[in-house]
Amino acid sequence: MANQKQTQPLLQKLQAVIQALKRCGQQNPDIDQSPPYIRILEEVKDNFKDVGYYTEDFNKRNAIAKKQVNIYLIRKIRTKGSSIRSKLTILQNSIANYARLIESLSIVRNQQNNQYEEASEENKDGNIQPRQVQYYNDGSQQQHEKKLQNKIDEFEVKLQMFLKQQSMQDESDYQQKEYAQKLSLIEKGDIKSSRRIQHNNSSQERGPNDKDNLNKNKQNYNNGKLSDLNVNKAFSDEPRSPLRFNKGQEYCLEAHCLLYGHGIEPNTEVAMVWYERSANLGEPRAIDSLGKLYEDGVGTRIDLNKAVQHFQRAAELGDPSSQYKLAKYYQRGGIFHLNEGKPDGQKSFELLQSAAQENQKEALRELGFIYEKGGLIEGQNPGKFILLVDIDIKKALDYYQKSAKYGDELAMNYLGSYYFNHSQDYDKAVQFFRQASESGKCERALNNLAICFEQGIGDAVQDYYQALKLYEQSAILGYDQALINQAFLYYKVALSGHNLGDMDSSELYFQCAQCLRKALFKDENNCDAIFLLAKLYEEGLSIDQNPQLAYKYYEKAANLGFPKAYTKLGHLYYSGMIQADNQDLVTPFYMTKAHINKLKSMEYYQKASDLGDTDASNCLGLIYESGLDTCLQADIEIAERNYYLALKQNKQNLDAMFNLGLLLFNGNHNDPSKSKLGITYIQQAADQGDLRAKEFQMISQMQTVTQNFVQNLIRLNPQINQNDSILNDEEINLRIN
Template structure:
């Protein structure tokens, strides 16, 4: 998991530097970045490793005296040489991404290894990541060392590993370890600027906490994975009620996929808690974070009046926003709303417009509807040639209805030259694919 860089505001330094460091902390909190940088620089020149680290972070975030990309690495290296293990982690991240230094995975691994050997949980987590695809035993070893120090991300990774190995009991054990942290009790600690013991914030960072965000990605991801496990596992641990509980924990922290999955559970009878109003609530939350699947399902609720009065306009608005895999299926849904006149004025013209958008992307039923609508003589788009084009597209995909209609057009020479032998071939294909109408047409035209 990517670990964000942040300012450590701790008092792990000699009394000689305490006043200077305190002043730097105060200046930083007052957003006087220039003064904070100057004070930490003085403290760093006196050998303070934490000050060196903070300068690296400020330069990384372009809060220092220069935007030079190599400055963070210089400060982190100085801090690491003073024995501050977290600086090795940051150096490793820089080498891993090539930010301010030449990208060098071997060097990154070396930095993470030093941090891990010094019992730094983030370094141990990164080693777990590095080994995951090449040596699962070593990956588990380092993840466990990190997780036992409270690292949420490592515990979550162990849960995933054991789930993939179908070792369900161990998977549940580590997922539960990951979600055991109480968000509300830790938030106050996250907001503190520095602590007298010089360790607590470092440990929070090691546990996967960010002091500069209200949502902790490591925790909400673990909550989601535990929920997903309860939701989809084929083992005795399958439990939709528990899945809803943990989806909601993650959803309340703003995770859009958890919000979507929670909404989906509320649309089904699984677990005996079907509730379309709650489904709408969570789909809407997720959709507003640009979750396209949530947009699609929210539109579906509006178009069918589930949990609310039917509202075709809202349905169309949400369908139009969908992108990704469901974009053109959404266009087909818009077309059907206009075609059926479901809560909106019926319009074959609008229906054809949207069917064509999805037909052009290969949606079979849109191709068939488009072919049919091109034969609507009330539209200025009437065209046997275009109708034939789309029926042929669908017929080549073994759709019996399209094959029978295509055969009729060929038989009568509509949109194509008349050819009764060719028509018979398509009637026969339609029969092979189950068309009773094609059977009757063969009897009618060829016997």
């Protein structure tokens, strides 16, 4: 690494060169006025200033690096140190040429002095006429000036060619493979890994011969001798390695550094200029990057048409990233010069296949989705699902695994979802969710992992604190469903009556309401948030009870197609919390307000039942089973149909199961098989934990035991009349109830 000990001799050498050039110019006024001589002198002075500046700057930065302030400054210092070493190498080789120039100038001057002395002696002796001396002096002066000028021009050409060749050599120090890795690391912001690859490059960028030559140059310089090895190499006809960067790649790398602030201050406008230069040379990565800038509006206004044009051009050159982006535009549609703005799922599928052949991770993931579902969604808001291939789960998993292998976190999340929902391998599901969540950037994986911690699934031990933390991280990344899940978790814990750390039920309900308001601020039509907030207003949990606001939110959720909201509206009318207007129903004069409210509730229950809500069907069954006084006669058949419908909509609806069993058991019919079927439904409900079914079983058993006791007592004492029994059936039922 360059330091003061190494640069001090060079500074002294340059100072000596400057003094020598000045003396030479003073002794020879003609040379002193020569433009090439002045240019060379100024160049040496500039080099002297540069070495001093870079040395001072490097020492300051190196001191900061030793304190290890941060990784970014150390990286910048190393980059600056590398540029200083390159500068010193060039200067070391240039000094040899300066020394030869001074030697040439001294030789010329000595020759001129000798000629002037001879001419002066001849003048004194009078052997030669003054006119002839003047002629001889003029011719000699012109001849030597011409030789000197040629020498200076030759040296200047050599120096320029050497500097140009040296610059080209320095710019093409990376290989093609390492170039791709470098760009990828810059895009990811992986500074640590980038430094490691840069270190590897620095050890591989010179061949063994170049390394030996460099050592020889250093040795010769320390001995006061400078070789012409690098100067000669500059004029060699050795072809450049095909593995080195071409100009387009160099410009693209420079643009990446400027865009992402890699070792240099970020500058988007200048980055775009370098991207344009690289794109003009046909570099696909630069064309793709320009398209991304136009797509995101970075450094320019958003222009999707220009973005797609760049993606098309890069895709034609075989860039897989552009092929994937172009595939998504074909899938969504909306760009006029792409199939006249119409979506084209088949073209999108073909581009995804082409990108996947180059192991483009997003394309691999999308192909996995296509083979899992059998097609893709074409268009947007709303899209239309089109079939493209036969469903092949094995092939879909292969694509997901390949994509996950290349680091696609969403593919890892898809694998976790598959193992969670289909194969019920919860340990594997949690494993993939964890892998996808490691970077903290995959919002879906964070949400799914939170669900595992909330429910205690797989090797994720139930931990509400961890679940809330993960939900919050997912919500910060913009996944709105995580806010809803967080709100429901607060609600669930508060409803159980337990505290969560320092938060009691009131605080938990308050946090639930806060999450719901945040979700509605982002999306005012989020049905889950609207429904739960309406429930808080209905029950007065942490906020003042307000049936009118509850009705408003339930109605909004219902209009958005949320079936459960219709059921809750029916509850509000049935309970009388909301009163039906007289204009709502055409009713006979003898109907009370309560009857009108219940009839109004039946309308909402029927809407919810038609939309598949099992609770609404069960409520209709209860109303038809009992009737509404004179307003609605009981209808056992309709009630039975609604109970069956509720069970069909949800086999785990224990209320409907018990109500159907009780209806069949107590029904006015002469079919004993229905009574047995009713007992079967009640038994199933009891087995699944329904408290009413268990109570019914207990009462039935007590009645059976009592009846058996009375019958045995009568059998043992025939004189006892059955009507004179200790307790008749009515009294038994009264006591039990």
